[in-house]
Amino acid sequence: MKKSIKLILCILLPLLVGGVSGYFTSQSIPNRYLYLNKPSFNPPNYLFGPVWTLQYILMGISFYLVINKPNVNWLLVGVFITQLILNFFWSFIFFNAHNLGLALVEIIILWASILAMIILFYKTNKWAAILNIPYLLWVSFATLLNYSIYSLN
Secondary structure (H helix, E strand, O other): OOHHHHHHHHHHHHHHHHHHHHHHHHHHOOOOHHHOOOOOOOOOHHHHHHHHHHHHHHHHHHHHHHHOOOOOOHHHHHHHHHHHHHHHHHHHHHHHOOOHHHHHHHHHHHHHHHHHHHHHHHHHOHHHHHOOHHHHHHHHHHHHHHHHHHHHO
16 A cells, blocks of 8 residues: 555544544534533633644654554554544543543543553654643643533533
């Protein structure tokens, strides 16, 4: 497969997962999320879409960097897919199921899987790991936000 096509597919994978999750999340925001008590540091809703889009693009590029080798390390593929699945389901748990406590547990597991991914990616490609640091930081913030909303409600 041509490298450019492989890169595009690697970027499209997290964008597609995020897009599907974002679509269903946006449907539930007017129903309940708007009425939850939120901390003073809660960002405006319009900020989440662009930030997540950038995170998904960086995630896809990093995935490309680790699988664009003659011998693909399937552990790296597995850890990437695992964190992507956890990322996908957090939105459903938080926004659709309205289970703020379970969402908090799930996002902590997501955070740990991102950290594991960064560590494992670093062993194969330093830049693949570095590209995921903003993602880890954003999920760290999202964890604090999830905890705060859980505590306030």
